[in-house]
Amino acid sequence: MIATALRKFAPQALVPTLPNVVPIRPGQAGGEPARDPAKTHRTIFLSDTHLGTRGCKGDALAQFLRTHHCETLYLVGDIVDGWRLKRAFYWRPSHTEVIQEILRKAQDGTRVIYIPGNHDEALRPYAGLNLAGIDVRFEAVHRTADGRDFLVMHGDYFDGVVRYAKWLAHLGDWAYDGALWVSERISDIRRWFGLGHWSLANYLKRTVKNAVEYIGRFEDAVARETEARGLDGAICGHIHHAAIRRIGRILYCNDGDWVESCTALVEGPDGALSVISASGEVLVQERPAFATAVM
Numbered sequence: 001m002i003a004t005a006l007r008k009f010a011p012q013a014l015v016p017t018l019p020n021v022v023p024i025r026p027g028q029a030g031g032e033p034a035r036d037p038a039k040t041h042r043t044i045f046l047s048d049t050h051l052g053t054r055g056c057k058g059d060a061l062a063q064f065l066r067t068h069h070c071e072t073l074y075l076v077g078d079i080v081d082g083w084r085l086k087r088a089f090y091w092r093p094s095h096t097e098v099i100q101e102i103l104r105k106a107q108d109g110t111r112v113i114y115i116p117g118n119h120d121e122a123l124r125p126y127a128g129l130n131l132a133g134i135d136v137r138f139e140a141v142h143r144t145a146d147g148r149d150f151l152v153m154h155g156d157y158f159d160g161v162v163r164y165a166k167w168l169a170h171l172g173d174w175a176y177d178g179a180l181w182v183s184e185r186i187s188d189i190r191r192w193f194g195l196g197h198w199s200l201a202n203y204l205k206r207t208v209k210n211a212v213e214y215i216g217r218f219e220d221a222v223a224r225e226t227e228a229r230g231l232d233g234a235i236c237g238h239i240h241h242a243a244i245r246r247i248g249r250i251l252y253c254n255d256g257d258w259v260e261s262c263t264a265l266v267e268g269p270d271g272a273l274s275v276i277s278a279s280g281e282v283l284v285q286e287r288p289a290f291a292t293a294v295m
């Protein structure tokens with residue numbers, strides 16, 4: 001079953017590495033080193049690791065998974081980048097290490113739940129199945145230690161571009177890689193025709209403004225859906241922008257990505273949520289006032 005899934009998912013290339021994907025590392029004979037309480041969480045949520053692409057910070061992620069522990073690990077989509085794997089295969093030993101660490105956690109008793117995103121949508125037909133100890137789900141509802149229910153999903157269904165025009169999203173993916181090249185060519189052409197200087201800075205400022213508007217619309221759409229389902233909050237990824245933000249009565253959480261920011265969302269033993277960095281530093285926390293208000 002897993003081999004079939006992986007073959008469909010990553011033709012040829014990933015399957016021959018399977019015999020190596022055994023979650024055993026050398027130097028563990030003397031047992032696990034003591035777990036750092038600051039790195040032991042009730043739940044870890046991470047997404048947008050984009051394994052199989054140059055951008056993936058595989059070393060940092062493998063190190064994070066080795067040193068952080070949890071009862072439940074949610075993989076909130078875009079874990080392996082299927083779109084890019086179809087075109088150009090970029091697989092590093094660190095990417096295999098990440099998969100080894102995830103399988104190792106599953107073997108050691110961590111419940112691992114994989115919610116595919118748009119870049120690994122080849123796994124969506126396997127929702128409801130257990131592959132190599134990993135539960136594949138289309139989405140999930142996670143109950144925190146303090147009894148709040150969070151909708152856990154990748155989030156691409158709220159992205160108008162991805163939802164309504166898939167070819168546009170693919171174009172966007174490609175355009176991202178070529179953006180700088182194109183802007184350089186535009187400058188060259190303008191120079192040849194004796195036109196004035198074209199400002200990349202101004203172009204980027206406009207793009208960033210659009211990006212900020214886009215993030216706002218995305219967060220609002222997620223919050224509306226969460227409210228409609230009568231849940232307390234949402235945990236998603238997709239937009240590569242970690243956040244914990246109150247929108248009306250909904251707590252909107254995004255676990256970020258491992259391409260640029262290298263962040264994860266973690267739940268402490270009391271149910272409090274925070275965004276942490278690869279080294280475990282707390283970057284965003286729920287307001288303590290909120291944590292006590294719901295107790």
Ligand SMILES: [Mn+2]
Nearest residue numbers: 078117118238
């Ligand atoms: Mn995505």
